[in-house]
Amino acid sequence: MLAGIAGASITLDVVAQFTPTAVAGQGFIALAAVIFGKWRPVGTYLACLIFGLAQALTVVLGGGSIVIPSALLAMLPYVLTIVILILFVGRSAAPKADGVAYEKGKR
DSSP, X not given: OHHHHHHHHHHHHHSTTOOTTTTTTHHHHHHHHHHHTTXXXXXXXXXXXXXXXHHHHHHHHHTSSSOOOHHHHHHHHHHXXXXXXXXXXXXXXXXXXXXXXXXTTOO
16 A cells, blocks of 8 residues: 555656656665565564665755765665665565465465
8 A cells, every 4th residue: 555655656746757767776675675674564664764764865965065976876775775685685584475376265
């Protein structure tokens, strides 16, 4: 449900200034948040807050008095995502039923 709301929000915000790469890479960050959050809703929520902070930091640093190249700022969320996955992916395991078709009434 929240993913649908986020998609609608991005679509409504981007419609006026549409570019094909408006949400490029966001799916990678969302998948990393699920893995980093250890497949739990609260953990994923906290991971999304961390990755959202990195995204917001690019905006804050971009308008500051310190001159930082925009290409470096654009890389910040993705670099943070890769670093977090390198450090924490070994400690996260997918649910056992991941990829198994659900059949109603069977155990």
